[in-house]
Amino acid sequence: MEKLKKTGLKQTPQRMAILNHLDGNKSHPSAEDIYRAISPKFPSMSFATVYNTLESLKDHGLIKELTIESGKKRFDPDISEHHHLICVECKKIFDLPHEIRLHQKAMASAGIMKGFKILGTQINIYGVCPECSRASH
Amino acid sequence: MEKLKKTGLKQTPQRMAILNHLDGNKSHPSAEDIYRAISPKFPSMSFATVYNTLESLKDHGLIKELTIESGKKRFDPDISEHHHLICVECKKIFDLPHEIRLHQKAMASAGIMKGFKILGTQINIYGVCPECSRASH
DNA sequence: ATACTTAAATAGAATTATTCTAATTTTAAT
């Protein structure tokens, strides 16, 4: 949790708890998931704190915000390049290795991306996982 | 607008107006955008109708739902394979040609996608467009 | 250690997008 120091953000207990909860977490939790997980230890913690913290952790590059479901933000402490495979039924989100390559040069040559400062890419693959396929048939 | 007939959905005026508004529309409108555009002609139209209609058009493959911004659904009548370039400042969404190839075989070989019935992929590239870059500096 | 400055946390209201419910109306088939 030395990462926090580098950002210049203050080391508050709530913030450390959130960061700690996220560390190594592969569940792609929503703000509410995080709130529920941590609030037992911090019964006074407000929802706004969770949102504010996630926002600043994101701004400082410690986590990524995922746009996978419209209607709900999800957060990922794994900031390495990787993509997501989502089951539209059970909503489980699986990490995919970064074996997908973007032909950025090809796209740039199309001229559309000229002048665009690229910040990040999200590749979401939607489907039905084996378990749900089995269940529904 | 013969597409509606094929789906078996009933041809209501509201539905046709929505479909008509979407036809050829490259603006990736939200439900509210669509409501605002159409309600002058149908002052009695309810928001629920917009949502219901979009849902059934989606279910019948006439439009796609985009998950680009968390907090807001967007809809695209262009159901061909293509991706999106989003300016995180002005929120404009640009279409990208499908020159991005997924190495599906490579991924499948990783075993993770085994048994997954793939429904669709969304590739969202986030950045700052030339105009906003200029404005902010 | 103490005081100070500023960032962060808090409670709760407000906002936004979406979904739900129950009643009414319309479509399309007979």
Place this chain on the structure above:
DNA sequence: ATTAAAATTAGAATAATTCTATTTAAGTAT
């Protein structure tokens, strides 16, 4: 014209997020 099923409506309900004003605490300087 009748009818059954599907769609529309109004408005309430829900869910997620953001905002506002106030209080508290972190980190720095004294």
